[in-house]
Amino acid sequence: xxxxxxxxxxxxxxxxxxxxxxxxxxxxxxxxxxxxxxxxxxxxxxxxxxxxxxxxxxxxxxxxxxxxxxxxxxxxxxxxxxxxxxxxxxxxxxxxxxxxxxxxxxxxxxxxxxxxxxxxxxxxxxxxxxxxxxxxxxxxxxxxxxxxxxxxxxxxxxxxxxxxxxxxxxxxxxxxxxxxxxxxxxxxxxxxxxxxxxxxxxxxxxxxxxxxxxxxxxxxxxxxxxxxxxxxxxxxxxxxxxxxxxxxxxxxxxxxxxxxxxxxxxxxxxxxxxxxxxxxxxxxxxxxxxxxxxxxxxxxxxxxxxxxxxxxxxxxxxxxxxxxxxxxxxxxxxxxxxxxxxxxxxxxxxxxxxxxxxxxxxxxxxxxx
Ligand code: SMG
Ligand code: MG
Numbered sequence: 001x002x003x004x005x006x007x008x009x010x011x012x013x014x015x016x017x018x019x020x021x022x023x024x025x026x027x028x029x030x031x032x033x034x035x036x037x038x039x040x041x042x043x044x045x046x047x048x049x050x051x052x053x054x055x056x057x058x059x060x061x062x063x064x065x066x067x068x069x070x071x072x073x074x075x076x077x078x079x080x081x082x083x084x085x086x087x088x089x090x091x092x093x094x095x096x097x098x099x100x101x102x103x104x105x106x107x108x109x110x111x112x113x114x115x116x117x118x119x120x121x122x123x124x125x126x127x128x129x130x131x132x133x134x135x136x137x138x139x140x141x142x143x144x145x146x147x148x149x150x151x152x153x154x155x156x157x158x159x160x161x162x163x164x165x166x167x168x169x170x171x172x173x174x175x176x177x178x179x180x181x182x183x184x185x186x187x188x189x190x191x192x193x194x195x196x197x198x199x200x201x202x203x204x205x206x207x208x209x210x211x212x213x214x215x216x217x218x219x220x221x222x223x224x225x226x227x228x229x230x231x232x233x234x235x236x237x238x239x240x241x242x243x244x245x246x247x248x249x250x251x252x253x254x255x256x257x258x259x260x261x262x263x264x265x266x267x268x269x270x271x272x273x274x275x276x277x278x279x280x281x282x283x284x285x286x287x288x289x290x291x292x293x294x295x296x297x298x299x300x301x302x303x304x305x306x307x308x309x310x311x312x313x314x315x316x317x318x319x320x321x322x323x324x325x326x327x328x329x330x331x332x333x334x335x336x337x338x339x340x341x342x343x344x345x346x347x348x349x350x351x352x353x354x355x356x357x358x359x360x361x362x363x364x365x366x367x368x369x
Contacts, residue, residue, distance in 0.1 A: 001114055002079055005037040006072050006103075010060060010363035011294075013323050017148075019292060020138040022165035022192035023054040029292045030362070032063055033327070033352070036075075036106040043110025044328075044352060046297035047102035048264030055190070055291075056098070056218070056239065056265065063099040064365075071103050072367055083108050087270045097242055097267035104268035105300050113347040119299070120342055123273060125306025129339040133159030133313040134321060135188065135290065138168055142175055149176055152321075158338035159184040159210070159313040165192040170203045177207045184313070188213035191239055195223045198230050210312065211236040211258050221246075221255035234258050238289055243267060244274040251282055258312065262289040263300055272304055280309035290315035295328035299348040302332065306342055316340060327360060328352045 012030040019026050032047040047067075049058040074089040086107050090100050112122040120128075134157045139145040149160055160180075162173060164187045173187060186209050193201060193215045201215055211234045216223045218239040228235045234257035241247050241259055243266055250256055259279055263272045279286045288305040291297065301316045318340065319331035328350040332340045343349020 001038040001081070001110070003036055003038050003075050003077065006076055006367050007035040007037075008064060008067060008365040009033040009035070009357055009361055010064065011327060011357065011360040012362055013294065013327065013360050015292065016320065016322060016324055018137070021163050022138070022190045026050075026292070029322070030060055031294065032060055032067070032102060033294070033296060033357075034067065034102045034106045036103070036110050038110060039114065041110055041113045043106040043108070043113065044296050044348060045102040045104065045106030045109065046293055046300070047098050048262065048291035048293065048297060049098040058096060058098045062096065063102065066093065066096045066099040067103060068365060068367070071099060075103065075107070076367060080107055080111065082111065083270050087268065098264040101264045101266070101268040104270065105263065108269050108300075109347040116346065118344050118346060119303040119348050120306050120344065123269065123303055123307065125303060125342075126308065127306040127342070128344060129335060129341045130302055130305040130310065130316065131159070131313040131338060132316045132334070132340050133157055133161060133184070133338070134317045135161040135315045136163065138163050138165065142172055145172060146175065146179065149180070153180065153183065156334050156336060156338055157317070159186070161186045161188055161213070161315065163187075164189050166197075170200065173204060173207050173209070184210055186210040186213065186236075188238070189215040191216060191218040195226060198227055201227065202230060205232045209233050213260060214238040214240065221250045221253060224250070224255040225253045228254055228256065236260050238262070239265070241266065241275070244271055244278060247275045247278055251279070251284060257284065259284060259286045260289040261286050261304070262291060263297075263304060264291060265289075269300065269304060273307065276307050276309050285309065285311045287312035288314035288316055290317070292322055294323070295319055295326045295331065295350045296348065296352065298332055299343060299350045302340055302342045303348070313338065325356065327356050
């Protein structure tokens with residue numbers, strides 16, 4: 001297919017509830033949506049970079065710049081028959097995985113529609129629903145945290161992830177564990193600790209957690225390998241894994257026993273599937289992380305999570321957990337068994353609503369004009 005036109009939409013949507021991690025509090029979710037047009041079809045991709053370089057070094061502005069100057073020119077007016085064609089053209093661009101992923105994923109959606117299949121089928125997934133949990137941010141008080149967890153448990157989530165940071169760790173995990181002795185529970189520090197905190201992190205071993213996510217430096221694997229030797233609980237890497245190579249290096253040195261795969265952080269669906277396959281070959285479980293996506297990104301995450309080695313529940317919660325009104329429909333709704341159904345219609349299987357796009361949009365680029 002010859003790619004005829006590409007659009008970037010910079011949008012900003014208020015979150016239904018503020019989300020706080022060890023690196024900051026967010027009230028809204030700005031993001032860039034990419035639309036790729038060819039042969040009367042439109043494919044959509046979501047860029048998971050945030051306004052500031054807090055979770056990773058990419059931002060909305062860096063993604064906009066790299067997409068406009070370097071990535072869009074690689075695909076515009078070119079033929080793309082498969083995602084591999086696009087990945088090959090992006091190989092020259094170092095870093096900027098979230099920018100690359102947004103455009104590559106839009107092409108997956110477009111090509112799946114052109115082939116008359118769902119994204120799930122194109123990826124090789126087999127399930128029609130995926131197990132999910134919810135990630136609970138840092139709250140002003142322990143009581144408010146317990147209320148939020150209780151609310152999500154009542155909604156039917158059967159796996160809870162707690163954000164932790166120094167002075168918001170052992171005590172809050174103990175309180176949640178005492179109230180819900182059987183609940184599958186995991187924690188995520190977003191790099192808030194150092195190896196000197198190993199004694200404190202060892203205290204978490206007593207709570208029967210599924211995993212401890214990215215406790216140490218955002219680019220580290222060496223210290224994590226040291227820490228893993230001192231813990232019973234599996235470590236899971238998020239921020240440190242930027243590519244299939246990083247995944248292999250981390251596993252080779254024992255830096256983690258589980259990997260959180262985020263499509264944006266690793267540079268697109270192709271790389272995400274490669275990490276899935278690598279981990280499957282080594283009996284390392286994976287799960288799909290989340291970046292507070294709109295239904296566009298959520299549909300891609302859900303499709304990815306249908307691959308067989310996504311054995312742990314993903315941070316792919318129901319749409320209502322994130323936004324009062326999403327940019328795309330239909331919404332994802334939690335099933336009784338703590339799963340989400342994955343769309344089986346063509347491509348991503350969600351439709352961006354033009355009026356909402358216009359209402360939430362801050363900036364718009366169309367190439368060629
Ligand atoms: O999409 O449900 C979601 C959020 C899941 O906790 C979540 N993501 O480090 O895993 C993570 C964080 C990053 C969020 S950036 C605000
Ligand atoms: Mg994380």
